[in-house]
Amino acid sequence: MLKEIRPALALVVLLTLITGLVYPLAMTGLAQVLFPRQAQGSLIERDGKVIGSELIGQAFTSDRYFHGRPSATLGPDPNDPSKTVPTPYNAVNSGASNLGPTNKALVERVQGDLKHLKAENGSAAVPIDLVTTSSSGLDPHISPEAALYQVPRVARARGVPEEQVRQMVDELIEGRQLGLIGEPRVNVLALNLALDRTSTQP
Template sequence: MTNHVNASQSNLLRPACVLALISLLGFGLSYSLLATGIGNGLFPEQANGNLIERNGTVIGSEWVAQPFTSPGYFQARPSAASYDPMAMAGSNQARTNPALHQRIDEQRAAVASQEGVEPAAVPGDLLTQSGGGLDPHISPEAAQIQVVRVARERGMSPGEVQTLVGAYTEGRQWGLFGEPRVNVLLLNLALDEAHNR
């Protein structure tokens, strides 16, 4: 009787193990390799992170915000992750959290002072952190209030800087989704190129 039970269990165990192995290799490994291969084949730049190179050195990605501390550059949104992709996260503070209100009030005062505008004129995206903490875009309004400062610091006319902001303002995705936005890294690189001509 014991031998019959062991043989019965063995007959059930073998197909289960084979199915687990096929699932692991077929769906886990093969699917991942196939999807990665197709992605790299059809969209090589996007699959590798839309990396931006200058003089053979990777300086950033179109999809990841980075801090710009010099007053001659447009500033990105604040980051709860300190712009570190390995620590990507939002602040997870509730709207009712007093620490969040204090941080926003301090940020509003700092931006208003830096840009020479009234605190009420500071756009929300220069005050709040994005959900992932690495949003590379700001709103056209957030770029607009920085134009005078950037132009002054670079010795350019506000009109020249405004033209670049317009050129780097992206519309809604497929004309339907999201809001118009400006990629801060691409705009700052364009500023460097225009300034060095």
């Protein structure tokens, strides 16, 4: 019996070392050499300080900034660790809300968001990605339509011409990958950083 068990155990140990140690270390090393910036998280710095990542959205609430998609990620309730509370763009707990289209909480949240968005730009149709969450809850991008929808609010809050803000959006639109994959998009953090570089009004 030992004769049959020994090769099985040796194979388990060997495969564990290969797939659990050698392969991950090799891939990590290759990533660090070939794509060092991406391997470190595609971090964005300003004045020598890391302020975010190109890959993870942030919650911007001021009228002076473009807002990203709603985020359904959760985190521990500081008052009761056995419960969770909404913590937008929580990279530790990536995921969607799993609420169905007839769920009362989801319907009320979307209706509230629509009412707020219509108040800031009632003349235009609200782009769907401004009221729906992504499957990860961390999406750092919005559609060009969602960015352009917010131009009047941002321009008004910053006291700059709408055309100037609209031109900035146009310049930061990212096309489809390889011209085929995905949809055109705008990175919200990159857009807000560009705004701050060109507008100093408090």
